[in-house]
Amino acid sequence: MQNNRLRDIFLKKKIDKNYIIRKAVPQDAKGIINCMQSVMNEKIYLVSEYYLLTERGEHERLKNPGDLTLVCESNGDIAGVLTIQRGMYKKNRHIANLGIAIKKDYRNKKIGTNMIMEALIWSKDQGILKVNLEVFSINVNAIKTYRKLGFEYEGVRKNQFIIEGKYVDDILMTFFTDTL
Numbered sequence: 001m002q003n004n005r006l007r008d009i010f011l012k013k014k015i016d017k018n019y020i021i022r023k024a025v026p027q028d029a030k031g032i033i034n035c036m037q038s039v040m041n042e043k044i045y046l047v048s049e050y051y052l053l054t055e056r057g058e059h060e061r062l063k064n065p066g067d068l069t070l071v072c073e074s075n076g077d078i079a080g081v082l083t084i085q086r087g088m089y090k091k092n093r094h095i096a097n098l099g100i101a102i103k104k105d106y107r108n109k110k111i112g113t114n115m116i117m118e119a120l121i122w123s124k125d126q127g128i129l130k131v132n133l134e135v136f137s138i139n140v141n142a143i144k145t146y147r148k149l150g151f152e153y154e155g156v157r158k159n160q161f162i163i164e165g166k167y168v169d170d171i172l173m174t175f176f177t178d179t180l
């Protein structure tokens with residue numbers, strides 16, 4: 001049931017021909033930094049306000065075969081970046097953490113939904129059983145997107161952040177890949 005529901009979401013809501021979702025290559029380093037920094041500049045969606053890797057550092061990061069970085073490219077611009085970082089140890093190799101950032105002008109066009117679906121399918125193929133993420137409680141659009149895709153609530157860290165002078169909870173969510 002769950003399997004069919006997810007595939008339906010994926011197939012019905014294909015993004016248009018102006019966007020390509022693909023695995024990142026080292027040459028995307030500059031575009032990825034630009035995309036991440038532009039979302040960080042908004043200061044309300046991501047914990048960090050500065051992307052810490054240099055272009056060379058990002059170039060190296062992209063060579064790590066164990067992790068996945070997807071980009072959404074639109075006319076040569078990197079419009080969105082998704083990362084999946086797998087647990088490094090024997091005890092947590094079965095889990096991964098997902099992060100996603102789409103530039104402001106490209107949001108609400110199904111890019112996020114499609115990128116996450118691709119990432120979940122990749123994770124399942126790699127033998128990853130759980131894909132975790134953390135999201136600010138005020139980020140209702142992101143939470144809506146994750147819920148629609150089948151992510152479950154796992155917990156809440158109360159008052160974990162202060163954003164624009166107000167306490168914000170950290171919402172922990174997970175997707176079990178056996179539901180795909």
Ligand SMILES: CC(C)(COP(=O)(O)OP(=O)(O)OC[C@H]1O[C@@H](n2cnc3c(N)ncnc32)[C@H](O)[C@@H]1OP(=O)(O)O)[C@@H](O)C(=O)NCCC(=O)NCCS
Pocket residue numbers: 039045046100101102103106107108109110111112113114133134135136139141142144145148
């Ligand atoms: C959250 C994010 C990844 C969602 O990706 P997206 O491409 O914008 O979202 P989609 O177009 O796939 O929309 C998915 C669903 O989210 C909801 N949604 C997304 N943006 C919305 C908006 N601006 N207004 C209302 N609903 C919205 C809708 O429910 C939509 O589903 P529906 O149209 O089928 O009802 C993207 O907006 C983003 O990167 N935001 C800024 C950074 C961020 O928040 N990162 C995540 C941190 S945990």
